[in-house]
Amino acid sequence: MKNIKNAVSDISTGFSLVLIVFLMTTGCQHAPKCLEPYDVYLHARFVTLAGTQEKDTLLMNADIYGIDREDSLITAGKESFSKIDFPPDPNRDYCSFVFRYNELSDTLVFSYLRSVRLLSYECGFIQEYENLGVEYTMHQIDSIAVVDTLVSNKDDENIKIYLFRH
């Protein structure tokens, strides 16, 4: 059975070369890119009630900024909007914003539980915010409904802000 020994030796030699090529190509592979949305925002929509009808409200020249971040409007560059994305503070279990409209101001305080989640090893980790709660003053704001208590990288609406009708 010398033939078997020779054949095995030949296969081994050939496979050794294949191994070297395999390892070299494997080592040169590029990591796949992240295709998932990475940013996490609290999605809000402004509405007014006309009777029992809910209507989107377009706000003109309204300002929103974080408390202690007066110099940085999250509405910068937006002359009008009916939806806004609030950035939760990843360093604390709450964050506060000032909503200024028609020369009146309201304060919104969002509270949540923070949890770090692996999106994927290509994208990395994100911080999600669970059990969303909100407190607010009522100068312009009639009420706030929490639609989805999980703030994540998805586009789902989290709160509806009902404004007084003028």
Next chain:
Amino acid sequence: MAIPAFPQEQGTKIMRYGGIRFGVDLVPFVGYFLTPQQKGAAVTADAEFRDGWFAVINAGYLDFNKEEADYTYHNNGRYLKIGINHNFVPREPGENEIIFWGLGFATSVFTHSADPVVIRNNYWGDYVTSVGPVKMRPFWVEMTAGIRVEMFRNFFMGWNVQGRFLLQLPDNEPEPYIVPGYGYTGKSFSVGFNYTLSFRIPYMIKVIEKKKKKTEEEEEEK
């Protein structure tokens, strides 16, 4: 290609060296030069417990680090595989070359973590945290096929490929990036490769009595 039958006379006693073979897998060492973020080593031992049947045990460890812009991932653990290999090519007395398939069961114990993890936030400022460490013990089944050649007396070289089927991955978050001994965990199936150099301690001589096998010529004479 049909392999001819190996005719033997009734009652023939075949002397064959046996013994435990100890080996080292070269793939982790070669791999280290190509992917320095993973360090590891693997050893193997096997013994022929019946003509053509080998009991096999593999053990190894992996220390894996992955550095990305927003996190650094660590994984450190050991693995153990036990199984049997079967030579399916007839051998002459004194011949130690084999072509084999095998089946095995494997497990790994490892700890993984991500530290630091940076949560980027342009408005409020970045937040630095960590995840884990989390300990896990997954199981998987391996099917293997390969060859082994005796280069010098009692010195062997061989390779084999493995198909690995993950049986269970614990639900603990986060999912591991890699499982020592199994590979990357994106799928429940992975492919592996071993290239081993081994040495056999020939402390045992096997005496095998073969039963008579009728050759085709004998059949014709009848």
